Amino acid sequence: MDYKQQQYPNKLRVIRRKARYTQEHVATLLGHNNTVTISAWETGKTMPSGTNLIKLCILYEKLPQELYPDYVTLTHVVTLPGHSIRTTRANL
Template structure:
């Protein structure tokens, strides 16, 4: 599932590229990515990783803070949203595990073991779902950028 980013950098990237009289192909060559990647960034379909952002800053001779200033608030909101999902799914997993333990104490038979097996499957599915959410929200990329900005200040 490809989601459009709500951030403003896509408009800024397009404007800056045109001001520098660069084509998408030229810019792609300068920062070692494909033309399609540049197109995805400019259309808001994806967000540049930290390495690409730093290379863009060199090309346009600006700081990372200047490049993504409008997006920092949205990044923080997105990271928080991801943490909220994470804690929600972890809570559900822990409650399931607690119910399994109680069931095992009371029934210590095949039913208890079956329930334990099902809860283990549920925990694995929850972990898979968390990774999917993390990927969909592009959290690792945003966290890297946010941490870089903190260290820059």
């Protein structure tokens, strides 16, 4: 499945393969009984919970935005004399 065609685009499969892990190994390390969930994440059918996302970040030694580049929140701070304005835009 092409990266941009995923419902939840991510780099999980590419990063896992570079780390030389199998889906079975990742599933075991994250406490899952099989690879169904790992496959669903990698194909973009579902997204991991916050807890599982943190586990994936630790396992792969990556930041969340490296795993899900299209889901990065950008924060801009504009400072004017006597004022500070913060705007946030999410790429969702």
